[in-house]
Amino acid sequence: MSHLPTSLKATTNVEQTSHSHQTTATTSNLHLIPGYRHTPLIGWRWQGLRMLNDPIGFFMKTYKAYGQISSWDNTDPKYIAIFGPTFHQALFTQSKQFIADAFRESQFPAGSPMERLSLGLLRINGEKHRQHRRLMQPAFKKNSIDQYLNSITSITQETLDTWSLNEVRRIDQDITCLITRISLKTMFGLEQNPLSKKLEHYIALLLKTAGSSTTLLFPVDIPGSTYRKMLQCAASIEAIIRNMIHQKCKASTQDYDILSALIAARDDQGIGFSEDELIGEAYTVLCHESSASAILWTLFLLDQHPEEYAQLLTELQTILNSKPPTIEDLSRLNYLDWVIKESLRLFPPAAFGIRYANEDAELNGYPINKDTTIFFSAYVSHRIPEVFNQPLRFNPQRWASLKPSPFEYIAFGAGEHNCMGRHFALLEVKLILILLLQRFRPSLITGSKVDRSMRISLVAKQGLTVRLEKPSRFLKAPKIKGNILESFEKNA
Numbered sequence: 416m417s418h419l420p421t422s423l424k425a426t427t428n429v430e431q432t433s434h435s436h437q438t439t440a441t442t443s444n445l446h447l448i449p450g451y452r453h454t455p456l457i458g459w460r461w462q463g464l465r466m467l468n469d470p471i472g473f474f475m476k477t478y479k480a481y482g483q484i485s486s487w488d489n490t491d492p493k494y495i496a497i498f499g500p501t502f503h504q505a506l507f508t509q510s511k512q513f514i515a516d517a518f519r520e521s522q523f524p525a526g527s528p529m530e531r532l533s534l535g536l537l538r539i540n541g542e543k544h545r546q547h548r549r550l551m552q553p554a555f556k557k558n559s560i561d562q563y564l565n566s567i568t569s570i571t572q573e574t575l576d577t578w579s580l581n582e583v584r585r586i587d588q589d590i591t592c593l594i595t596r597i598s599l600k601t602m603f604g605l606e607q608n609p610l611s612k613k614l615e616h617y618i619a620l621l622l623k624t625a626g627s628s629t630t631l632l633f634p635v636d637i638p639g640s641t642y643r644k645m646l647q648c649a650a651s652i653e654a655i656i657r658n659m660i661h662q663k664c665k666a667s668t669q670d671y672d673i674l675s676a677l678i679a680a681r682d683d684q685g686i687g688f689s690e691d692e693l694i695g696e697a698y699t700v701l702c703h704e705s706s707a708s709a710i711l712w713t714l715f716l717l718d719q720h721p722e723e724y725a726q727l728l729t730e731l732q733t734i735l736n737s738k739p740p741t742i743e744d745l746s747r748l749n750y751l752d753w754v755i756k757e758s759l760r761l762f763p764p765a766a767f768g769i770r771y772a773n774e775d776a777e778l779n780g781y782p783i784n785k786d787t788t789i790f791f792s793a794y795v796s797h798r799i800p801e802v803f804n805q806p807l808r809f810n811p812q813r814w815a816s817l818k819p820s821p822f823e824y825i826a827f828g829a830g831e832h833n834c835m836g837r838h839f840a841l842l843e844v845k846l847i848l849i850l851l852l853q854r855f856r857p858s859l860i861t862g863s864k865v866d867r868s869m870r871i872s873l874v875a876k877q878g879l880t881v882r883l884e885k886p887s888r889f890l891k892a893p894k895i896k897g898n899i900l901e902s903f904e905k906n907a
């Protein structure tokens with residue numbers, strides 16, 4: 416089964432694929448989209464179920480079978496998948512034709528708190544989207560973000576003070592709690608108190624219920640349903656954020672946090688966000704599940720690659736000598752930067768994403784009907800050997816010379832909807848990794864099962880249970896099992 420080389424023009428005729436399910440090309444300039452053979456009675460839904468069961472495995476198989484573009488039903492291209500830089504470029508640069516509309520499939524009741532919470536940047540497009548980004552940009556610029564270094568450092572140190580050497584911990588849960596605390600402090604200015612605990616609880620429950628497949632498959636508001644739980648959580652979260660906005664608006668001085676910056680933001684005409692818009696944008700920037708995912712997969716990869724871990728430890732000890740880093744130190748930690756880039760390449764937290772065709776359109780010579788759902792996947796595209804040499808290898812050193820184009824490396828997205836929180840995310844991911852690795856070497860328990868799974872972000876299905884060893888260059892990688900072993904290749 417051959418991959419379509421990404422270097423080929425995306426207009427490659429579908430007859431060039433070697434798969435038996437392929438369709439034949441059209442005689443016109445436009446090509447038919449190849450794809451899975453039509454399943455009688457249920458059509459594209461069969462592939463939809465496979466996708467829900469294991470999105471990463473499904474997209475990987477789809478790419479291997481059909482290459483850069485394919486449909487879930489070769490007679491009805493309503494759901495398609497695209498991979499690789501040529502298609503990314505076509506998709507992300509035609510933002511009028513291909514729009515972002517996160518949660519479209521989730522069907523939130525119109526005018527409900529859940530709908531308002533979801534109405535952030537990832538659900539709006541065009542001029543309104545550009546206007547919101549302009550208002551938010553100053554608060555997310557690198558210089559503004561660097562000022563959160565002390566808050567992130569002190570919350571992380573406080574958390575690490577409660578951990579001990581040789582302890583066994585569910586580090587996925589620990590990192591999620593830590594990230595939520597940091598997020599509540601930096602985004603909303605909330606210290607740890609009963610209100611922040613309540614909000615933390617509702618956010619965790621909302622992420623769980625909104626990400627559950629029962630919510631997606633049975634969106635019915637009846638007692639006991641995960642859909643109803645999700646709606647109730649959203650109402651509680653909205654009430655808390657609304658109350659916070661009222662208090663911040665009444666305060667005589669501006670607090671130092673992102674929400675306060677968004678409340679104060681005004682465009683050239685002196686117009687700012689409405690209260691409902693603030694709620695949507697505040698909630699969008701509050702959930703940092705992707706940062707937790709990035710930290711966990713980096714720890715996982717370092718544990719499985721002792722040589723790369725040892726090299727990182729040497730860099731941290733040489734440059735920092737067990738002191739917490741300053742902003743200037745961060746810019747000198749090159750190997751750490753490469754480790755994170757490489758981890759985001761192999762395990763991108765936003766492993767796949769969606770766009771919708773807003774009108775009949777064309778994507779690199781393929782016709783796309785209005786309302787077609789188009790999936791793209793950083794996880795798959797970062798594994799294309801023509802773009803990334805030996806793609807399954809965890810090789811931070813490759814970043815010493817690698818300069819991928821914005822459409823080859825899409826861990827933080829591309830085009831108009833690229834990640835607004837990139838500087839924040841990199842600051843928090845770097846600081847947490849440094850402070851943690853200065854004290855401990857988290858090592859998976861031998862025999863652990865690690866399966867990849869998609870919630871909002873790419874996570875380890877069973878979580879990650881580790882022993883907190885002393886930082887040492889002499890530990891071997893523990894043997895593990897699970898489908899994660901398909902996702903990378905250990906270095907020889």
Ligand code: HEM
Pocket residue numbers: 515536537538548699700701702703705706709759763764765768769825826827828829831832833834835836837839840841844
């Ligand atoms: C390592 C952590 C993170 C990763 C890998 C990541 C990745 C991404 C990706 C891939 C997108 C584009 C989604 C799409 O095109 O459909 C995105 C959008 C976004 N991210 Fe992040 N993100 C991270 C952390 C954060 C954090 C911490 C914040 C907030 C402080 C944030 C705020 C946003 C916002 C607001 C958008 C929407 C931008 C728009 O639609 O214009 N992200 N992120």
